[in-house]
Amino acid sequence: MPLPKTPALTTDCVVFDAEARVLLIRRRGHEPYAGSYALPGGFVEIGETVENACRREALEETGIKIDVLRLVGVYSDPARDPRGHTVSVAYVTILPRAVVPKAGSDAAGAEWIDDWRSVELAFDHAQILEDAEALLRVRRRD
Template sequence: MKSSITNRPRPVLAVDAVIIRKNGSIVLVKRRKPPYEGYWALPGGFVKYGETVEDAIKREVKEETGLDVEIKGLIGVYSKPNRDPRGHVVSIAYLVVEVSGDLRGSEETDIGEFNAIPDKLAFDHNDILRDGLKLAGKMGINVNVNIK
């Protein structure tokens, strides 16, 4: 008997963005809901069925920050099974730069602009952020963030 792909347990797909503003700062969101309520996090979220990951990252950034962004590069794929307490979530992280829009929070998050990495980041976002800032440096993107 053949096994159907839909019958297999599988991880959920998400996207995360390291956003570099025109002034070289980064944008983070403060979570208002569990998990990690009250922690700073990278903007991002779950990919909708039928949506590309590129469209998902642009949608999530717009919803959570009010910014329109351009994708500059793939930071990496983060897939540790325990990286999210809600279950096995695989996240595709992108380096993006601000193109236009007005920075604002959402119903689920507050917004912050930083020139240093906060101590309290949700999930494995500290790793993703550091990897993203390294990629930005290699690409010659203006980054004005103090890495501790």
């Protein structure tokens, strides 16, 4: 899908369970990053809040319903998506218990990963995960 000449708006959802595993999807056979692990997320629809887009994308791609979200940050490097300039708003949540994910939408798979650093991630999702973990560490100290 070609992107418009103005930046596109997306959302990325960092979902941890009580065991500190992260929920990742496997991208379908579409470029960029076909078959790679990624955070659940996607394009924000017209008339939709970014928060609701995060919840919708997580549900569509993993079958998991998300309620409480905490802002991680805004990611706007023009080179973060090889298709064109895409700005993403990332959120984090911690589920009290792991729910079995069911891949759907444009996800070829969805699973809980113990050590996300051991897998190759699409886009700038490693940076987003690092920022989410740092945010949660600071929050625990407060």
